[in-house]
Amino acid sequence: MSKEKIKKQIMNLAPVVGLLLLYGVFMIMGTVKDINIAYGMKAIINQSIVVAVVATGAIFIYTLGSFDISLGASVATSALLGGIVYNATGSLLCMFLANIGVAVFISLFNSILASVFNLPVFVTTIAMLSVLNALVLVLIKVNGTGSEIAVPAEAVKALDTTGFKVLILVLFLVLCIFVFNFTKIGRMQKMLGGNEICARLTGISGKKMAIIGFAMAGIGVGLGAFVSTIYAPTLTKNTASSVGMDVIIAIVFGGMPVSGGARSKITAAVIGAFSMTFLGQIMTLMNFNSGIGQMVKAVIFILVVFVATFNQRSKMLPR
Amino acid sequence: MEKKEVIVEVKHMDKRFGSTVALNDVSITVRRGEILGLIGENGSGKSTVTSIIAGMQKADGGEMLYEGREWHPSSMINALENGIGMIVQETGTVPGITVAENIFLGEIEQFKKGVINRKQMMRKAGEILDSIGASHIKPQMITGALDLQDRKLIEIAKVMSKNPQILVVDETTTALSQIGRDIIYKIMEKMKEENKAVVFISHDLDEIMNVCDSLTVLRDGKIIVTFAKEEFNEDLIKTSMIGRELQGDYYRSDYDGRYDSEVVLEVQDGNLGDQLIDFNLQLHRGEILGIGGLSHCGMHALGKVLFGAEHMAKGKVLCHGQMVKDEAFAMKNRIGYVAKDRDVESLCLNASIKDNIAAGGLDQFAVSRFLILPGREKAYVQKQIDGLSIKCQEMNQYVSALSGGNKQKVVFGKWIGRGSEILILDCPTRGVDIGVKQAMYQLMYQMKKEGKSIVIISEEMAELIGMVDRLVVMKDGRISKEFERSNTLSESDIIQYMI
Numbered sequence: 001m002s003k004e005k006i007k008k009q010i011m012n013l014a015p016v017v018g019l020l021l022l023y024g025v026f027m028i029m030g031t032v033k034d035i036n037i038a039y040g041m042k043a044i045i046n047q048s049i050v051v052a053v054v055a056t057g058a059i060f061i062y063t064l065g066s067f068d069i070s071l072g073a074s075v076a077t078s079a080l081l082g083g084i085v086y087n088a089t090g091s092l093l094c095m096f097l098a099n100i101g102v103a104v105f106i107s108l109f110n111s112i113l114a115s116v117f118n119l120p121v122f123v124t125t126i127a128m129l130s131v132l133n134a135l136v137l138v139l140i141k142v143n144g145t146g147s148e149i150a151v152p153a154e155a156v157k158a159l160d161t162t163g164f165k166v167l168i169l170v171l172f173l174v175l176c177i178f179v180f181n182f183t184k185i186g187r188m189q190k191m192l193g194g195n196e197i198c199a200r201l202t203g204i205s206g207k208k209m210a211i212i213g214f215a216m217a218g219i220g221v222g223l224g225a226f227v228s229t230i231y232a233p234t235l236t237k238n239t240a241s242s243v244g245m246d247v248i249i250a251i252v253f254g255g256m257p258v259s260g261g262a263r264s265k266i267t268a269a270v271i272g273a274f275s276m277t278f279l280g281q282i283m284t285l286m287n288f289n290s291g292i293g294q295m296v297k298a299v300i301f302i303l304v305v306f307v308a309t310f311n312q313r314s315k316m317l318p319r
Numbered sequence: 320m321e322k323k324e325v326i327v328e329v330k331h332m333d334k335r336f337g338s339t340v341a342l343n344d345v346s347i348t349v350r351r352g353e354i355l356g357l358i359g360e361n362g363s364g365k366s367t368v369t370s371i372i373a374g375m376q377k378a379d380g381g382e383m384l385y386e387g388r389e390w391h392p393s394s395m396i397n398a399l400e401n402g403i404g405m406i407v408q409e410t411g412t413v414p415g416i417t418v419a420e421n422i423f424l425g426e427i428e429q430f431k432k433g434v435i436n437r438k439q440m441m442r443k444a445g446e447i448l449d450s451i452g453a454s455h456i457k458p459q460m461i462t463g464a465l466d467l468q469d470r471k472l473i474e475i476a477k478v479m480s481k482n483p484q485i486l487v488v489d490e491t492t493t494a495l496s497q498i499g500r501d502i503i504y505k506i507m508e509k510m511k512e513e514n515k516a517v518v519f520i521s522h523d524l525d526e527i528m529n530v531c532d533s534l535t536v537l538r539d540g541k542i543i544v545t546f547a548k549e550e551f552n553e554d555l556i557k558t559s560m561i562g563r564e565l566q567g568d569y570y571r572s573d574y575d576g577r578y579d580s581e582v583v584l585e586v587q588d589g590n591l592g593d594q595l596i597d598f599n600l601q602l603h604r605g606e607i608l609g610i611g612g613l614s615h616c617g618m619h620a621l622g623k624v625l626f627g628a629e630h631m632a633k634g635k636v637l638c639h640g641q642m643v644k645d646e647a648f649a650m651k652n653r654i655g656y657v658a659k660d661r662d663v664e665s666l667c668l669n670a671s672i673k674d675n676i677a678a679g680g681l682d683q684f685a686v687s688r689f690l691i692l693p694g695r696e697k698a699y700v701q702k703q704i705d706g707l708s709i710k711c712q713e714m715n716q717y718v719s720a721l722s723g724g725n726k727q728k729v730v731f732g733k734w735i736g737r738g739s740e741i742l743i744l745d746c747p748t749r750g751v752d753i754g755v756k757q758a759m760y761q762l763m764y765q766m767k768k769e770g771k772s773i774v775i776i777s778e779e780m781a782e783l784i785g786m787v788d789r790l791v792v793m794k795d796g797r798i799s800k801e802f803e804r805s806n807t808l809s810e811s812d813i814i815q816y817m818i
Contacts, residue, residue, distance in 0.1 A: 182691050187691065200646060202733070204647075
């Protein structure tokens, strides 16, 4: 095997090795500190799933070389409107459909708005972030108690199991892997992210692909909102407040190239989400407070981007 | 003959890329007051050896001496600061910044007095552009808005502003029109007169024989022979390059310019700024139609218009009587387009050979035009790799690691694989060696015989005369002359209608 190929394999496997390493450290520290490992793992899965589901859908946006900063706010809005629908109908199915419908609508609105005004999509998502944050406050004020919208805990209790949440993640992951790796859509998205001009001159429609990409991301957001509601049925303005940033960090942690393109991979989202949660748990076990934890995450984020792009930069700079 | 002073000496240099041997015991001597030509097929090692001299990469073994001292440049910037400048084969400018910022990239500090003195920077950039004869490029222009030729001239200006002792020109002239080429020739002549040295890489044999004082031939990473000017012989050089005599015809040998009367693609009353003015053109089944002219005559825009990638202000493009609305429509109607700016418009460099070829043929191998089965995809791509003899380690190799000729073969594979009936080729043999060129010409001829139609847009007159059934010469957005295929047609007959 050539040196270059070995290097490529190492780069490909690094995120998985990183995840296994974090898992190992968590297990060792958990044993040393004598915590309930099974309970800890359950907590990690619960914490990771919302981010993993949203990030999996968001890979379609990142592959295009774009990003959506409003994903967290979109999860919150979708969850709140889903909660309102449940309280009006008493149907979990209606809530689920509302979650998905609202999220896909917001996502598509972002991409269509960008298309109409011919703006980079991330610009419209910045505007959308403000709008959605305001909408969350309005919804809570008008439809809730003033500080929350609550779905009865008994209604979602049956679904609040690790197995069900993992099932949702697995099903969505399989769908995304299928679309990304085994249909024309994935190939076209990667080409667009790699070279937009070349993709256009190969008959690939950037607008169509952006709409499909954002629709997939919307489904992920809707599912994330549903899982989030099941896990914490009392919805407040803080619901999913950290999801937006966590998704960005998870995707990069998982080995997704920041510029998108041909090297994009769906699994980066899940690997990244779990790696990040393990890291958070390890820091908790080390008695770091949350502020220090955030700082460590930020440093690791920069390190990962630095290492992932080092080869590219060292090749480009001399020119 | 009196031997001139040696300025750079490369001794027994080796370089490998994975399992590929790029250089094997290569020794080269560059002398002051001389233009040394390097010639060889794509992947023969020309760019590798010069890029090592110019600090772009490091050798695995061997020795380099520059002005008698050991030479180990740490980067291209370091080499340029020490007097060795290189103009690279592909784009080396940053698109989103001004021309002046590109010229002084990494050196803007010199204009800093608290804040950057932009006026001074613009003035200095203007002086440098004037000095190389590129006054038409304004320092405040955004680089990305300029065409390939002007971007290349910016690179030349950047290098020449450092007053190098050695200039390496790597396969640059094929991207340029005659005006651009003349600028480079003048610079090279001036360097020679000033007792400096030039290393010139080109696939254009006539050009390299005209310009160079000596010529070194590389093949498969080895030095084959070095010819002094008085030993230059076209056939001998070609044979040395490919290791055998070129078998069969280079261009097509017949002068039968017949084709079917059926019109497959046409432009009706086309208008696009000053690029196309009241333009009418018809392409017939089984025809190779040549479009010639100066770089800015509108012919490159015409290529895009024919493919639906650029929309005219007035007029229409019809394929079998139906309006060509966009690229997707063109592809559906089996039109293929090979763009001039290969790295920017035709390839995704950070993707593999497989990704690039497959992107053009998704509707060909996908089940129900949607579902991708890896086995079918690989078989489709492998067929193109084998059919076009693309030199690569594997189909998952990044396109950016391929030589110019092999990159172009990947682009051809993208369009031929999907069974294109109409091919629009904009400078299809740019940066391609004679072996690959011959293969491409024979492929085009074969396609014509199969009833396919081809438009060749080219600045190489010999290529147009050698290959086309009908030649349309363009000037200032209009057709200035049309020639039928003939064995008496010469370059001078054509040039008078271009200028």
